[in-house]
Amino acid sequence: MTKVAVLGAGSWGTALAAVLASNGHDCTLWSRRTEQAEEIAEKHTNEQYLPGAVLPDTLKADHNLARAVSGASIIVMAVPTKGIRKVCRDLNSVLEGPVLFAHVSKGIEPDTHKRISEVMEEELDREICQGIVVLSGPSHAEEVIRNQPTTVTVAAKNTEHARRVQDLFMNQSFRVYTNDDVVGVEIGGALKNIIALAAGVTDGLGYGDNAKAALITRGLAEITRLGVAMGANPLTFSGLSGLGDLIVTCTSVHSRNWRAGNMLGKGKSLDEVLDSMGMVVEGVRTTKAAHQLSKECGVPMPITEALYAVLFEGQKPIDRVELLMGRMKKNETEDLAGWS
Structure with missing residues (x-):
């Protein structure tokens, strides 16, 4: 049995904490909100993020960060990206x-x-961080919490570290592979949210499966181009954290990025969408970050550029679709030439 702390009691953090508790580990889930921690600990539910789900009786919860991580040998960070730096700084003062x-x-x-991982390496004191x-991978919390078959990837510079986390999570319904390509796994997981937003936009505009299939395929080309750069x-982008995650996020109503894009396609403003979601839309x-990176690296990312124009420049989705479709003729395999 391993003592683990999961930081962040959103849907994904809660689902992973439930997996760990079900695997027999001593797991504590940290929430910033006292009332949420009390609900998880006493009622074994998290109705805001996973309505109707019953959490393991053995899962603990705490709103106090120092208590939550006390004695833990592994910490799972499940907070939104914008909160990573602050939580890491707070951990520096409480981890022994x-x-x-x-x-x-x-x-x-x-x-x-x-x-x-680079943000964490920058913020965490070396004395408290064994590794990251x-x-x-393709993993909706709403399915993981119901023990539906799910397969993910863990990546680390140190193979033994990856295997420790693989052993921690692995069970009959949650299969875990290892990978040594940290950059590829992180880039695939991050950029698929952009394509999922765009897929939601096309559905909101009333387009069909042809458009979505093209968007996923060309989106994967964009992700791979930037990732390789x-x-x-x-090869990582053909795996679970690339194509696998891209498919599930672009095609499922569980995806908050798809739902946000769908509302944008139906004419809502970005502010209206974010106000109605009630959860972080990472895409x-x-x-914004990928748009900046594409310029910095000199990597063409037309789908990302179009979505950026819709999100941050007030352009209409249908106008950007027309621009995408009207671009100059290209050879499809030109995009593949520089990947090997």
């Missing part, structure tokens, strides 16, 4: 010894263009 970190957030920090493992292995922030 080195622990292994696993993060499950999917995003890129705007302006700095840092991946989540990334967990990513940043040092990723192109919005990531679109």
Whole structure:
């Protein structure tokens, strides 16, 4: 039995904490809100994020960060990307010894263009951080909490660290592979949210499966181009944290990014969409970061550019679709030439 702390009691953090508790580990879920922590600990529910789900009786919860991480040998970071830096700084003052970190957030920090593991490495004191493992893949919390078959990838620079997290989560309904391409796994997990937003927009506009299939395929090309430019292995994007995560996020009503895009396609403003969601829509922030990165790296990302124009420049979705469809003729395999 391993003592684990999961930081962040949203849908994904709660679902992963439930997996860990069901696997027999001593797991504490940290929430910033006292009332939410009390609901999880006493009622074994988290109605705001996973309505109707019953959590394991053995799962603990606490609103006090120092108590939540006390004695933990592994900490799972499940807070939104914009909160990573603050939580890491807070951990520096409460952790007494080195622990292994696993993060499950999917995003890129705007302006700095840092991946989540890079942000954590920058903020965490070396004395408390044994290493950082990334967990990513096609995994809706709403299905994980019901023990529906799910498969993900964990990536780390240190193979043994990846295997420790693999062993921690692995069970009959939650299968975990290992990978050594941290850059690729993080980039795939972050950028798929952009394409999911765009897929929601096309559905909101009333387009069909042809448009969505093209969007997913060309979206994968964009993700791979940028990922390879940043040092990723192109094969990673054909795997669970690339194509797998892209498919599930672009095609499911569970996806908050798809839902947000769908409302945009139906004519709502970005502010209206974010106000109605009640949860973080990571793709919005990531679109800004990826747009900046594409310019910096000289990587063409027309779908990302179109979505950026809709989100931040007030352009109409249908106008950007027309621009995408009217671009100059190209050879499809030209995009593949530089990946090997």
